Amino acid sequence: MRRIGGVVPLIRRSEDPxxxxxxxxxxxxxxVKEKAGDLTGNERLTGEGRADRGGAKVKQAAADVRDAMTGVADRVKGALKRDD
Known part of the structure; x- marks a missing residue:
């Protein structure tokens, strides 16, 4: 993991770019779907666009949490190894 100023960051970006x-x-x-739906008055398309955006944000948040927990686990492992 890349060090920043000699310190390993607690949260690392996803290892899956x-x-x-x-x-x-x-x-x-x-x-794009949401704007197209707004422009055409198509409520179904607007809703699909909002759902797509929401789903992407949820998946990104889950990836960020996973990365943070992996970073914490790595730091705990490192601390335990130093205590040996």
């Missing part, structure tokens, strides 16, 4: 990219693509597609 394609997952982050996929979430951003889903969020962008949702925005």
């Amino acid at each position: 394609m997952g982050d990219l996929s979430n951003k693509a889903q969020e962008l597609a949702g925005k």
Whole structure:
């Protein structure tokens, strides 16, 4: 893991950049659908766009939590190894 100023950050970014990219693509597609629905008056398309955006945000939040917990676990393992 990359050190910042000699310190390992507590939260690290996802080790799956394609997952982050996929979430951003889903969020962008949702925005496009939502705007298209707004412009055409199609409420179903607007709702689908909002759902897509929400789903992308939930997946990204879950990935961020997973990364944070992995970072915490790594720090605990490192602390335990130093105590040996």
